[in-house]
Amino acid sequence: MIKVSVNRLQAGMVVAKPIVTKRGQTIASAGASLTSQLIAKLSFYRIQTVMIDENSIPQEIREQAVTLEVAEPKPEAPAQKLVAKPVTEQKTETPHPQVHPLETTSHRQRIQSTPQFQAFQTSYTRNMISLKEDFDLIIAGQVDGACDHLLSEAASLFASKTSLELFDMIHTMRSVDDSVYAHSLNVALISRAIGKWMQFSKEDLNTLTLAGLLHDIGKTQIPSEILNKQGKLTDEEFDIIRSHAKLGHKILKDTDLDLRIKLAALQHHERYDGSGYPRGLESDEIDTFASIVAIADVYDAMTAARSYRAPKCAFQVIAAFEDDGFQKYNPKVIFTFLQRVAACYNNSRVLLSDGTAGQIVYLNKNTLSRPIVDTVEHGLIDLSQSANKDLFIKAIL
Incomplete structure (x- = not known):
């Protein structure tokens, strides 16, 4: 040997x-x-x-x-x-608040240094370039060829990765590009993962992937100075941003695309409890594909860095979904999504909010965002217990 x-x-x-x-x-x-x-x-x-x-x-x-x-x-x-x-080597790994930036950066750097990521980045970048070009073709009315090309590229990118690899690659790519096109590609890949977990047919997976790719096409009609504004939006600017759902539906409505793709563009900001926009639809009034794209859209947005906050790790997003997810999102879809995303990171090394590092050893089914973590310093920590209510997973290491 x-x-x-x-x-x-x-x-x-x-x-x-x-x-x-x-x-x-x-x-x-x-x-x-x-x-x-x-x-x-x-x-x-x-x-x-x-x-x-x-x-x-x-x-x-x-x-x-x-x-x-x-x-x-x-x-x-x-x-x-x-x-x-x-x-002594084990003690050097004993967590300390000062190592937080180093730990989260090293995780991203480890991914970026792999040949798998280099290949993914090349394909991903090619997809984004194609997405911009194909958006222009679709807006000009040349739909069929553009959509076939988009779907082929995205499906190939999805097929090359496992669920864990896919989510890690997406998170890492968000540090490279945060454009509408990157977000649309991410939402398409996450939506396809959800559809696969829900055992959709290949035909439905392809339709769902296109729905994810095109859900934000209306944002191409929003002035860039508003869309990319770093400061706080005025009420008028916020209304203009919100109009992208109707604008996207307007672009797609007279095409021969599947109705569910058009509805995803229109309804991906609707919420199960009626609190969404543009129409305040409730429950089964919202198309299932739009419900899936909505969850993928929120997950990708929350795991991306913003000018006013750092990116949230997967377990922080799961916690946010747990807080209001079963009221705001299709219960069957959100339950499947949270279970499978949490399972992707089972056995992963994590950093807790108090600076303690450890390894996830058990997922609590009723509170997926608060698993049991094995630590060198404190042994097993069950984050679901009331005694640990102030602790949470801050980063994947």
């Missing part, structure tokens, strides 16, 4: 010894074949090297790796002690 640095691992390599975190959690068993998802997970858990079956390693990597002979159990015992012993 050969010790290989994580940054040189490749999909298809075979694990020779179980990969275990400092907390004793087994990430991969001996004999497991590495995938891009598993390699990314190793980076997230800060695993530096892995023992790999020599026969599964390409020759050029094998020559640069450190070979370890498979010997009797005794020689291996000291090596295990050397890995487990350095208490």
Whole structure:
């Protein structure tokens, strides 16, 4: 077997010894074949090297790796002690409020440094360029070819990632581009994920993806000085922004597009309790696809940085949805969405609001935003307990 640095691992390599975190959690068993998802997970858990079956390693990597002979159990015992012993290293990871920016930045940087992100960014950027061009074609009445092209590009981008990878990539891309086009692409990808979780047919998934892509096309008709204003909007400016739903529907209404795509543009700001706009629709008056796009729209907006606030992490957004989600959003859709997003981050390392770092070990089904977190300093912390009501997950590490 050969010790290989994580940054040189490749999909298809075979694990020779179980990969275990400092907390004793087994990430991969001996004999497991590495995938891009598993390699990314190793980076997230800060695993530096892995023992790999020599026969599964390409020759050029094998020559640069450190070979370890498979010997009797005794020689291996000291090596295990050397890995487990350095208490000082574990203490350096003891959270402190001053490390918050470093931890959240390093998470983004780890994602940005992966080949998977580089490929995603290239495809994502190409999609955004296409989106702007195709929006112009649709506004000019050339709908069919533009929509076919949009759908093909977005579906290909979605298919290349697992749910966790997709959400992490989207969050990281928001630090690169915060335009209407980036938001529209994100909403399309998140909407497609929801549709997949709800077991939609391929045809409906494609329609839902287009609904997400085109939901904000009306914003192309809003003056840029209002749309991109950094300060507080006046009441008049806010009304102009809100008009984008009707403007988008006006652009799409006379096309041959599926009715649900048109309704998503018109209704994605409607709310289940009647508190939304432009018509104050309630409950089943709101189209299901519009309900899905509405949730994707809010999730992407809340996880993006704003001039007046930092981006919220997934669990902060889940908490916000839990506070009013079952009144404002389609219950079936919001319940599915919250369950699946929370599950994406189960076992992830997180930073709590008091500076404590830990690992999510159990999701509380009734309060998904407040799981049980295993910490070095305080042991297990159940965030759902009243004694911990002032604690919350501040960041994914």
